[in-house]
Amino acid sequence: MPLLIVPGIVCVGVGGICLMTINLKISSLLTIGSGLYIAILSGACDSSVITFWIIKVFHDYGVPYRYPFIGFVILHIIVAGSSLLLHRKFDIKSTDEQKSETIVKINSNNTGMFLEKEKGLDGSFERSYNENSEIDTVQKGPSLKDSLCCLPTISFVFIMVVFMLNFLYYIGTINSRLQNAVPDQVSYFTNVLSYIMFSGVVTAFLPGIMAESQRKLFEDRKVIKQRALLPNILPLTTVSLLGIVLHILSFFASETTLYIEFVVITVFRSFLFSSAMLFVVSAYPLKHTNVIFPLGLCTGGIFSLSQYAIFLWYNQSTNAQFQVKIFMILLLVTSLVHPLILFMTAKDACQKKDTKSKTCVPARE
Secondary structure, three states, X not given: OHHHHHHHHHHHHHHHHXXXXXXXXXXXXXXXXXXXXXXXXXXXXXXXXHHHHHHHHHHHOOOOOHHHHHHHHHHHHHHHHHHHHOOOOOOOOOHHHHHHOOOOOOOOOOOOOEEEEOOOOOOOEEEEEOOOOEEEEEOOOOOHHHHHHOHHHHHHHHHHHHHHHHHHHHHHHHHHHHHHHOOOOHHHHHHHHHHHXXXXXXXXXXXXXXXXXXXXXXXXXXXXXXXXXXXXXXXXXXXXXXXHHHHHHOOOOOHHHHHHHHHHHHHHHHHHHHHHHHHHHHHOOHHHHHHHHHHHHHHHHHHHHHHHHHHHHHOXXXXXXXXXXXXXXXXXXXXXXXXXXXXXXXXXXXXOOOOOOOOOOOOOO
C-alpha cells in the first residue's frame, strides 16, 4: 500500500542512525584499527543497495515484490534474534576498576613528575607522582553543552548538511539525467550504478586506511587536541573535493562520464559517513558521541528536505540546471571551512600548550 511507504522510509532512517551510533560505541573498544572497523561497517551499509537490485531481478522474472521483502524480514529476524539471544553480554569493567589496575612506574631516584596515560577506555585519566606523595588527577572532559556549543561542532553539523544534501541531490536527479543523456539505456545504467555502489564494501577501505595513516602520523604530538583533530583534516577535505569533482563531471553528459560519476559517488559516500564517524570518535568524549553524531545526521536529514526546492529550480530550464550545479559546487567549497577550523583549533592549542585544558574538543574519555 502506498500509505505504508512513508512510515517504512522513516523506519529505515531511524534504523540507520541506530546502526551508525552502535558502530561508534564498538569502535571505542578497539585500541588499534578503529578507523578501519568504522570504514568497513560503513562500506557494508553502502553495499546494501544491492538488496534492491536483487528485488528488481526477482520482479523481472515475475516474482511479486512482497515475497523478496518477506524473505528480508525473515532474515532480519534471524540476525536480530541471534544477536539478542546468542551473544553473551560483554563484561566491561567499571572506570574505577580500570584505574586501580593501572601500572605505575615510579623511579625512586628521581624527584620529578611522572605521567602515565592509562591504556583503557578512560584514555584521558592521568596520574602524577613525586617522591613524597601520590596524587591522582582525573582530567574531566567538557560538559555536553560545551561540546555542542564549540566552533568545531557547529562546523561539523554544517558540513553534514552540505554533504548529505549533495548526496541526496545527486541520487534524486540521476534518473532525469539518465533520461536526458541516455534515454534508451536508463535501466542499464541504473543497474550499473547498483553494481558500482555495491563495491562500497571495497572503497570503504580507502577512508579507513587514510584515517589510520593520519593517526600514526600525528600520534607523537604532545598536545592532546592535535592528536585528536589533525588526523581528521585530510579525510574530511577529501569528501569536499570528491563532491566538487562529482558535480564538475555532471557538466559532461556522456556514457563515459556516467561510469566515472558512479565510481566517484561511491567513493564520496564511503568517505562521507566514515570520515564523519571517525571525527566524532576521535574528537569527543565517548559519552557525547551518542548525541553529536546523530545530531549531525538528523540536522543533515532535515535540511535535505530543501532538495525539493532545488529540484523545482533544476527542472525550470537548461540554464537553471547549470545554475544549480554551480550552486552545489559553491556549497561544497564552503564545507572546506570545517577542516580549516580543525587546523586552527589544533594550532591554537599548540600555542597555548593545551594538554589538559577542558575545552570543547578534548582527548577521548
